[in-house]
Amino acid sequence: MAEIAEGGGGGGHKGGKKRAKKQSTRIDMTPMVDLAFLLLTFFVLTSTFSKPKSMELTFPVDDKDPNVKNEVKNGITFLLTKDDRIFYYEKEFKAKEDPEATKLQELTFDQSSLHKYLADKNKWATDQIKTLDDQFKAKQLADTTYKKKVRDIKADPQAPTILIKTDDKATYKNVIDLIDELNINLIGKYVVVDMMKSELDLINEKTGGTP
């Protein structure tokens, strides 16, 4: 392997072999290359480029003022529980007055279930935003106007308002998945709140858990 140029400088003997002068002066770089690639591999494998990504979430102000009554229009309440199960009911909670309306429906985190349900619910907004998208891409809209319009559509009373409630057994992943799905479907109004006792009872009835 090693092919180190020897001689070359040979001024020792007068009339030495002339061939020595013709020998190349290159040195074997294999070990150096080995080392270089070793280091390269090490740095490639250990370095992490991406900074962590995140989603922003705002929690509701914890006001204890009983006079403020939050009226939710077009509300959908999602209840998350163990085994990645997800239930929902629409409008207000009226289990006593109208059990049929507040009957829990079950969904799964599949594309065909939760995604489809939300897409149907928010079709109105998604269609409008899509039109805006097209206009924006065709440069008919300014950046700020586009953003403002999207924000207005998301905040429109027609758009659904989502309440996310979890019981003690739901996992963080479920919550993130649900919020993510809302973001994908361009739903802007959602909030994570505490679950009511009566809702927990309904879930336990469904899942057969102990209250």
Add this chain to the structure above:
Amino acid sequence: MSKKPSKGGAPSLDMTPMVDLAFLLVTFFMLTASFRMAEPVTVDPPSSIGEITLPDNHIMVTIDNTGRAFFGISNAEAKVNALAKMSEKYGVKFTDQQIKKFSGLPSFGVDIKDLPRYIDASENDRMKFQPQKGVPLDSVNNQLKDWISNAGVEAVRIYERAKDQAKASNQEFKAEKPRYAIKCDSKTKYIFVKDVVKTFTDLKIFQFNLITGLEAKPTE
């Protein structure tokens, strides 16, 4: 057919371009790599389509799947100042050396009474440190709340100071405001997250960055 290039001897290949390239890459990776100390817990966050990059200036609470909370501050100065305030409040003394070492540590999950011992431990021992029950956050002993409030005040103060300095010298100011981040394992029960969020909302902090892995946006 081409001529044979050389007669006899080992066939040699000119590796110079390859070596050039290899060293270029090595240099690049060496300069871009930043070494971090290992976090006391590894958490595997769920993925989402969120594309907001976590600002460099942040205060982060990590929650592992058993519900332990770990606290970390990105800004070393804010970290040291918060430690000083905590030390005063809880009557735990730290030596200068410990304070210096603390500023380089990543997040930690120990009671403040165990913190001096935790700082003195070697990196390997720190992994196995007992008791590492997370920063206490129950209503009787909510150290996490004090950490967050002290660190938050300090981080904002440092940010404002840098802003004023930039203004005074007419320089462009680019630093970001400190943000609060929550990093949590997929399998963590949401109830643990709720406790941490409660601690934040008690301090009138309502906006968070939830750290998630990146996921491609589904296309229609």
